[in-house]
Amino acid sequence: MANAAVIAPDVIVVGAGGSGLFAAIEAAEIGRRVLVLEKNPAPGGTTNWAIGSLSSSASPMQAAIGIHDTPAAHFDDMALFHGALLSRDNPDLRRVFVENVPDTLKKLLNMGVVFFGPMPEPPHRVPRMHNVLPNSRAYAHALYRRARELGVDIRLNHRARRLLFEGGRVVGVEAEANGSPHRFIAHRGVVLAGGDFSANREMKRIYAGESIAQADALVETSTGDAHQLALDVGAEIVNGDIVSGPQLRFVPPKVNLMTMLPPSRFLALLMKWSMAKLPQALIRPFIMMFLTTVLEPQRKLYDSGAILINRDGSRFADECDRPQLAVPQQPKKEAFIILDGVLAKKFGAWPHYISTAPGVAYAYLPDYKRNRRDIYNQANSLGSLAQTIGVPPAVLEKTVADYNKNPRAGTPGLLQPPFIALGPVRSWVLTEGGLRVSPAMEVCSKTGEAIPGLYAAGATGQGGIILEGHGHHLGWAFTSGRLAGRAAALREAG
Template identity: 55%
Template sequence: MLTRDRSHHSYSRADETVDVLVVGGGGAGLAAAIEAAESGARVVLLEKNDAPGGSTSWSIGSVSASQTPHQRAQGIADTPEAHWEDMPGFAGELAPRDNDALRRVLCDAMPDTFQWLLDSGIRFMGPMPEPPHRVPRMHNVLPNSRSFIYHLTRRAQRADVAIRVRARVVELVFENGDVKGVLYEADGATKRIDARGGVILAAGDFTNSPELKARFMGAQEAKVAAVNPTATGDGQRMAERCGARIVNGDLALGPEIRFIAPAKENFVRRLPPWRSLAAVMQWSMKHLPDAILRPFLMKFLTTALAPALALFEDGALLVNARGERFGDETDKPAYRLPDQPDGVGYIIIDGRIAERYSAWPHFISTAPGVAYAYLADYRRNRPDVYREADSIEGLAAATGMNAAALAESVKSASGPRTLSRAPYIALGPVRAVFVHAEGGLMVDESHRVLDAGGAPIGGLRAAGSTGQGGLLLKGHGHHLAWAFASGRRAGRFAAQAARSAPAGVTPEKAATV
């Protein structure tokens, strides 16, 4: 752990003092800001990017919860206790590393938090089954994940949250053992803003921080990019300088292979997140025949998801942009992709595999419980990642690969990897990415950031991925659930601290909440 005593650092006087300061404008940060403002606090939210969004806007958009109106409508009886009991089934052998207390916080908070999302104007389809959940709990947002940011930003504005974009927080103001505020850069100047109720770090994970990935995961992982390019671990790094510690830094979803994003977003991702449109979609999911609904879903599935690793088990080859194989396709191929030219590869299959992946149960990609995408769906919806030819030479020409190198790759493959039946198909480019990292700051059940000795750092809370606290969030819908639930709670506690803090006294010294 990297620590540094900043208690005697000399800072300029604050340019501004507010009740609660939130760092990060993703789902967790917006939830924190809204809850604090609706509790009566004066709130400023600082976002380094051009607009709120964070990793929430990059997500598929699933939220897992119990006791939801959607469950009741389907006659599903469920409880937070059952949800708490089922979650370790996703963690498997990692379950002993989970934070049971924070898992309880999450599951207990989700029924009310899900209703809060509905009250904010967000609409869902579902719930969908996902074992080992004993009952369906996964709810998928409509029409896409931008709906969260659209509606929560508007709710924050109605609550008079001051959202400041292109405002990069560079340092926590740490004096006499407490966090007083932050230094941030905006409009070419560095400013200081203090917060009576404390600072809430909601700045995401470190999937795009080579430094933190190298430290916690390894040198090869440090080469792998992130789905969200601005998830650079800012909150974790700043908090460490105040004595905080990162837990479960070695755990992440990835590296995994994903198709490159289309140059132009399809119409599903461009759909406006209007409540009326979401309501129409919600009705359609229940009543429209599959023949009408499925083409719409395929526009989403062929854009957002990863190719199934079963392709490689069934004989597909993975080659680089020159047409060369670069290792065993079933032995962590995503780890080797960053070392290839331009960091990309292509999945090569023949007619035998193509036929197999044209119908259930062999799919190219899936969103669990929603739908499955087969080869024909990619041919129709992603012509930019689909190339087909009657010969290996023709496929090399279609993809720009070296014909001799690709021919040698196919020829040298043996056994189940023998590709000999036309047509020959290349799916790609594909690249290696991290989807999210589990390494968050250790926090208590009030989301206060803890130091190495387990004591709260005065004036500092963390939510979402930044404040994951060792909680394991495998399974669809748990990361977003934690973002919203922890953000709301951190905002509420910070607002309480602001009310209880006498002038000039750090709120954490004045009252424990």
Template identity: 50%
Template sequence: MVTETWDVLVIGGGGAGLAAAIEARELGRSVLLMEKNRSLGGSTAWAVGSISASVTPHQIRKGIRDCPRDHFLDMAKLSGNLAARDNDELRAVFCEDLPDTFRWLLDKGIRFFGPLGETPQSRPRLHAALPNSTAYIYQLERHARRSGVVIHYNSKVNELMIEEGRVTGVRVSDNQGYHEVRARGGIVLATGDFTNSPSLKIRFISDEAAKIEALNRTATGDGQIMGMRVGARVVNGDLALGPEMRFPPPARPGFLTRLPPYRALAGALAWAMNRLPLPLLRPFIMSSLTTALAPSAHLFEEGALLVSSDGSAVKGPVERIPYTIVQQPGGQAFIILDGTLAKKFSAWPHHISTAPGIGYAYLPDYRRNRRDICRKADSIEELARICGMAPAILRATIESDDAGANRRILRTGPYFALGPVRSFFVHAEGGLAVTPRLEVLGPDDHPIPGLFAAGSAGQGGLLLSGYGHHLGWAFTSGRRAGRNAAFAVTDAAREAQQEPETC
């Protein structure tokens, strides 16, 4: 069995893992980052890309006076009636560290547009990464490699090793087979959430939730599972964003999402977005906005009809619709609009979808950028044939008395179908209980020596409601966990250090 030894091990190559690896390496430690997939990214790669932070250079340039304390208070407002379940200690650490984390990201070559406001936050704090969220992984991976972080892909960590009460290494399966990797210092779990783990969703949410997939299919709660095996516990495991309806991502990404995340290009985009008229920028922005986003609830409030793949109505309470969609043929549904609704949802304030810090998308935007999910026909029967539905069933659904207001509204051509839409979990709030140093807590609420967690795996009961906080926590907690994992290398271990075997 091949055994490697490093100062710090980081498990997971999303935003939190890369931040942890970079920080540990910059303290002079040897660092191995293990990613189970063929490429880095994690849930960070699925993000819209906004970060909410205070005291940023962008705020200062615009004369916006802000502070971490106000951000701390505003986060409580965003949590609403769940505020009592928040981890105030972690929230304070998070808000205090965010300004420095934002500047750290700037230093690593990531450029932002903003800030923009979000109700009920008292200051504009949303900053959108340019040209898109791939900039985070692109720039951080480059920096990690240049600083000497070693990255192993297709490396699935299966188990934590404990010796004399301390986590000392992991057992991993990769291209070399099954072997051990040891750490002189700390091990950082940065493996994301458990939105695509049926067993954890059954345990913490419900049996129904287990039947619904995640946007990030590799978010299988590996860190939570390994942590619980050594006595850690999951906090707020029952809280999740989802399930919710989402449009599927396009087979061919839009123009903005295909742009390479180079620093010079991002800088040029930042200049343009701050100075050029919105009509000139709108086509570029919309190519990013009309991706895997949720359709607005206002569509259905105004009379749009949700139908299954055969044309029959998808009914039920609003909060149950995502569960109902899963039970439909193919696990999908379509949104039907007539000419009157189409005209209404072509301009403010009736948008089809929105992305924080970027803008609003209307029906013409979907017709231009998402022809794969936006179909038009002059009659109900023609629309049904285009979508593969039974024309008689779709007409009967639209004209049915129990279709309510939709029966009165959907009578004017042309007709439109948006979809299919599917149900997804976006992210789960359940992370391992941690200290402010991101040390994982054991069954007696004492830190498990040598074990740290960051990002969703180390959320520790912190509530991240509102836009831009999950990404902010990923980088902020990753940096803090990486530093403390580096400090966990003992003096004796440092004296005995040898070059790691890299195979």
């Protein structure tokens, strides 16, 4: 068996997403030698796909506009988002989060990350949502740069396969690289930060059920590897049945200018100045390049009479009754949203938007026509529209005719050309189940005792905290990463 002989790290971090990189940085700033093992060829993980908001109290941006906000107020307001899930929340972790996320935000600012805001999001009592510029890739860019400055050893294309357990504690990780196994020993601790398990169909089936298991993952490599490493040494998953979604989202474009923007500080500052100073009409087209790429179509489309069809041209579900659960059962796991000329006009202006990023802007049908020609199709007849999107014309015509005999209450049916197909859309899911952790981010066994030498962060270590509301998932990822990295670094060397 091959051995890793370049360094003898104090701390090993599994995963180079936002939580893993922050864990590595925190441990390295204490003066520890840190090794990061990442199975993908590039860092960033799910963080690169996030909308990019981070919610925090007591921020410099709040203070600059006269907002006095406290972690205690944030703690109380977070609970207002949870609804029926409040009883499932872990208040100890929620308190740890709100008390530490202000320092997380400040550290990001010190690394050169640029935000605009804060933006309001009720029921937050004050604006707390800070949105990153130019896009969410700025986080991984800044974190990776800082980690390298500190001398963190980041090994890409290294997939962790099992934890090394000796003398009653976790002492290292066995990983695979280029088809060969490698053993890495950690003198102080191991931090698991491998993201969620949304791409692990069997794990989704076990914890969340068959319908969730069929939904796609936003990130195909979120296969729950880190969860499984901990389960193998006696850990347990909390809230495994809770998921974000499934959500119907448009398939992403192959090329998009906004997501390709380099995550430079200069560009971010230029964008921030432009958003504050330039007329909305000038900057809106650039915002729309982002907005029409990553967000979900709103339910109000279906309430107003739009329907969903599959690639056979058939309507397959009640669009207002969780159709996202039915889409994975359709051919190619895809569907199209069908509108007519009346709906097209309606969804061309406020308040009838197709999608939105909270506190940023709203995207209407003309924005999709302009920015997403790959998913926007229009024709003067249903037969022509069917040919354009590759479904049987006769079937689509019959589907719409049958719907028009009994349209959704309060709507006239799909009668007026031109007819429009948006899509395809697919059903995406993010899992919320994480390893049970203590407030010190120690991974706990099924009996509630800490597993010595093992820590977890981000989605891997979500541990029962409920993260409803924008900006809490990223805030938790970064903050729990910091706390886990610090705890592992300060652990007595084995």
